[in-house]
Amino acid sequence: xxxxxxxxxxxxxxxxxxxKTALITGGAxxxxxxxxxxxxxxxxxxxxxxxxxxxxxxxxxxGKDRAKGIAGNICDGAYRKRVVEEGAxxxxxxxxxxxxxGIVALESAEILSEEYWSRTIDINLSASFFMAQxxxxxxxxxxxxxxxxxxxxxxxxxxxxxxxxxxxxxGGIIAMTKVLAMEWGKYGxxxxxxxxxxxxxxxxxxxxxxxxGDAFKKEIPAERFAEPEEIASVIAFLCSRGAARITGHxxxxxxxxTIK
Numbered sequence: 001x002x003x004x005x006x007x008x009x010x011x012x013x014x015x016x017x018x019x020k021t022a023l024i025t026g027g028a029x030x031x032x033x034x035x036x037x038x039x040x041x042x043x044x045x046x047x048x049x050x051x052x053x054x055x056x057x058x059x060x061x062x063g064k065d066r067a068k069g070i071a072g073n074i075c076d077g078a079y080r081k082r083v084v085e086e087g088a089x090x091x092x093x094x095x096x097x098x099x100x101x102g103i104v105a106l107e108s109a110e111i112l113s114e115e116y117w118s119r120t121i122d123i124n125l126s127a128s129f130f131m132a133q134x135x136x137x138x139x140x141x142x143x144x145x146x147x148x149x150x151x152x153x154x155x156x157x158x159x160x161x162x163x164x165x166x167x168x169x170x171g172g173i174i175a176m177t178k179v180l181a182m183e184w185g186k187y188g189x190x191x192x193x194x195x196x197x198x199x200x201x202x203x204x205x206x207x208x209x210x211x212x213g214d215a216f217k218k219e220i221p222a223e224r225f226a227e228p229e230e231i232a233s234v235i236a237f238l239c240s241r242g243a244a245r246i247t248g249h250x251x252x253x254x255x256x257x258t259i260k
Contacts, residue, residue, distance in 0.1 A: 015233075015240040018043030021091040022239070023083065025074050025131060026101030027059075028052040030201040031151070031228045035098055038232035040066060047087035047094070049074060049131075050101070066091070074101050074127040080134045093142060096239045097135040099128040099150045102169075109164040117165045124169035129176055132191070136184055145188035147239040150177050152195040154254045170195070174250045181248030190247040192238045197254040198225040222255030 022039045026032035027048030036046045036059075045066040048059045051073055059069030068090045072079035088094050102124045105116040132148055139146040155163050156170030174193055181191040197220065198208050208216065208225065217223055234253055237243055252258055 015042050015236040015242070017096075017236060017240060020044040020095040020239070021047065021087065021093060022096035022098060023047045023049060023087050023094050023135065024098040024100055025049045025128075028055040028069070030100075030203060031196075031199050031231050032098070032100035033058070034201075034228035035100060035232040035235055036067065037062065038229065038236055039096075042236060044096075045091040047083065047090070049079075049083045074131055075122055077130065080127075080131050084134050084138050088138070093144060094135060094138060095144060095146050097132060097146070097148045098235055099131055099148070099173075101127065102151065104163070104166050106162045106166075107164075108162055112164060120165035121169050121172075124166070125172040125176070128173060132176075132180060136180065136189060139189050140184070140187045143188075146190075147243075148180065148189065148191045149235050149238050150191070150193045152177070152193040152250055154195050154197050154252065154258050156195055156250075157252065157258050177250060178248045185247055190238075190243070192243075192246060192248070193250040194231065194234055194238070195250050195252045195254065196226050196231050197257055199228050199231055200225050201228050219260075220255040220257045221259070224255060226253055226255070 017039060022044055024032050024036050024046055027036045028050035036048055039046050040063050048055050048069040050071060053071045055069035055071045059067040070083050070086055074080060084094060103120060105120045107116065128150055150173050152173040153170040155167045156174045159167055177191050177193040184191060198204055231253060234251060238246060
């Protein structure tokens, strides 16, 4: 089933984010990059945090005045602090954090190595928490009514074959989101999560184009995977004034997959 709107239609939706600054991890490619483009079209500035050493050039190509790339490893505490400090110095303050960086290690539970388990948890869950912690402290200290959106997954809600580490990490993201929302609501900080199905980024196409993906889509009531622009628009909505009363929520963007 195809959507009855275009990607251009989605990108034109006005979320009222002009003048805001969004820090986006994993912003050099995939959903993180499309989300950055969406925020730029909304009139926001973006700080892209990514391991890719070309992230500064990528940001410059997106918008010289309102995009800044800072290369480094989000698992490194000193880097996380530097990203917030340099981003705030460049654009005045950080209003939004989108925790988008992540990896997937697909392997049967009985043979999954300790190395891949630890790496998946470290990048997807631990680094997301500690990035939120740095940004949360910054928002509290500067009395910023900010918004944090963590990228979870339908894999954090239901079990998926050969996704044990990924499911554990994304389930942790959802639980973490609820606690942060509970603790930081008194400071005017809203914390939410989005839980997509397969997203058709370049990597999504590589992994799911073909018979396996076709079979998976038959299990989704909407009969298709998600376009990255559809994820970006929901993230932007959760950061908008229209979502002012939404916090601690995990919003499934799965075409109905998890309603079964």
